[in-house]
Amino acid sequence: MTSRRRFLTGAGVALTGAAGVALTGNAFAGPPVPDPVPDMSGMTHGGGVNGPMFAHGATVDHEANGFNPTDTLRDFDMGQTSTMPDGRTLREWSITAVDKEIEVAPGVVFPAWTLNGRIPGPTLRCTEGDRLRVRFTNASEHPHTLHFHGIHPADMDGVPMVGRGVISPGEEFVYEFDAEPFGLHLFHCHVGPLAEHIARGMYGTFIVDPAQGRPPADEMVMVMHGYNTTFDAEGNQLYAVNGIPFHYMNEPVRVRRGELVRVYLVNILEYDPINSFHLHGNFFQYYPTGTSLTPTELTDVIVQAQGQRGICEVTFPTEGMFMFHAHKSEFADLGWMGFFEVTP
Numbered sequence: 001m002t003s004r005r006r007f008l009t010g011a012g013v014a015l016t017g018a019a020g021v022a023l024t025g026n027a028f029a030g031p032p033v034p035d036p037v038p039d040m041s042g043m044t045h046g047g048g049v050n051g052p053m054f055a056h057g058a059t060v061d062h063e064a065n066g067f068n069p070t071d072t073l074r075d076f077d078m079g080q081t082s083t084m085p086d087g088r089t090l091r092e093w094s095i096t097a098v099d100k101e102i103e104v105a106p107g108v109v110f111p112a113w114t115l116n117g118r119i120p121g122p123t124l125r126c127t128e129g130d131r132l133r134v135r136f137t138n139a140s141e142h143p144h145t146l147h148f149h150g151i152h153p154a155d156m157d158g159v160p161m162v163g164r165g166v167i168s169p170g171e172e173f174v175y176e177f178d179a180e181p182f183g184l185h186l187f188h189c190h191v192g193p194l195a196e197h198i199a200r201g202m203y204g205t206f207i208v209d210p211a212q213g214r215p216p217a218d219e220m221v222m223v224m225h226g227y228n229t230t231f232d233a234e235g236n237q238l239y240a241v242n243g244i245p246f247h248y249m250n251e252p253v254r255v256r257r258g259e260l261v262r263v264y265l266v267n268i269l270e271y272d273p274i275n276s277f278h279l280h281g282n283f284f285q286y287y288p289t290g291t292s293l294t295p296t297e298l299t300d301v302i303v304q305a306q307g308q309r310g311i312c313e314v315t316f317p318t319e320g321m322f323m324f325h326a327h328k329s330e331f332a333d334l335g336w337m338g339f340f341e342v343t344p
C-alpha cells in the first residue's frame with residue numbers, strides 16, 4: 001500500500017508541476033515535497049487511492065472564483081417570465097461577458113473570458129414555444145457574440161457579418177427567438193479565433209423542455225471542457241466538468257438510491273476532437289440531443305464530439321460511491337473524474 005500511495009503522490013506532484021509550468025516555467029524547483037498523505041484509507045471526501053491528484057484534496061478558492069460547481073450543477077436559470085398578448089410565455093435573461101481570473105487548480109490561475117462570471121456560463125431553461133429574449137452585454141475587453149444552437153432566424157444567429165454581428169466591448173444586443181426544438185442545446189461565443197473564445201470559458205447550457213415535460217427526476221447539468229493553460233492550441237493541460245478539475249472527487253454528487261437522476265451532458269471541449277462519459281457500477285438510458293422522449297441506448301459509456309450533447313437517465317439501485325469520468329484515461333487523470341455518492 002505504501003508504494004501505491006507514493007506512486008499516486010508522485011502523479012499528483014507531476015500534475016501540479018505540469019499545470020504550473022505554463023505559468024512559472026519552473027515546475028520542479030523549490031523544496032522537496034514532504035512525505036505525504038496523512039490518511040488515504042477509505043472513500044472519504046478528498047481521499048481514496050483514486051482521490052484528487054491536487055495536493056491530496058487541496059482545492060481552489062470557490063468564493064474568489066465566484067462560483068462552486070456543487071451549486072452550479074443544479075442551477076437552472078428560468079429567466080424572468082411574463083405573458084405576451086397572444087398568451088405565450090415571454091422569458092428574458094441578461095448575460096454579461098466579463099474577463100476574469102479563475103483559479104482552475106490549486107495555485108493555477110487562468111485568465112478566463114466568462115459569461116456572468118462563471119464557467120460554464122448559466123444554464124438557461126425554457127419550454128418549447130416560449131418567446132426568448134436574451135440581453136447580451138459585452139463588458140469584456142474583446143469582441144464577442146452569443147450563438148445559440150436551436151432553430152432561429154439568421155439575424156439572431158450570433159455570428160460575425162450576419163445580422164448585428166460582433167458585439168464590441170461596451171456594447172449590447174438583444175437576441176430574440178422562439179424556443180425550438182425541445183432538447184438539450186448549448187450556446188457559446190462565435191468570434192474568432194473561435195476555439196480560444198470558447199475554450200476561455202464563453203459557453204453555457206440551453207435546455208428547451210418539451211411541452212409535456214419529462215418524468216420527475218433529480219436533474220443536473222454537466223458540461224465537459226478543458227483548459228489550454230499554455231495557449232498554444234495544442235490540446236489541454238486540464239480537463240473538467242463544470243469548471244473545476246476533480247471537483248466532484250472532493251465534493252461527490254449526492255443522489256438518492258431509487259430516485260431517477262437526469263444528467264444534461266454537454267461537450268464543449270476544444271482542441272481535442274471527442275470526449276466521453278463513463279459511469280461505474282450502473283447503466284443509463286441515453287437520449288442524444290434530448291430531442292426524443294425515447295432513449296436510443298442503455299449503456300455505461302457514451303462519446304460526444306465537440307458540440308454534441310445528450311441526456312443520461314439512471315436510477316441507482318444500491319448505495320455507495322460510484323465513479324464517473326471520461327473513458328479517455330488522460331482526460332480522467334488530468335481532472336475529468338468525479339463520484340456519485342448514493343445515499344438512502
Ligand SMILES: [Cu+2]
Nearest residue numbers: 144189191197
Ligand atoms: Cu468571444
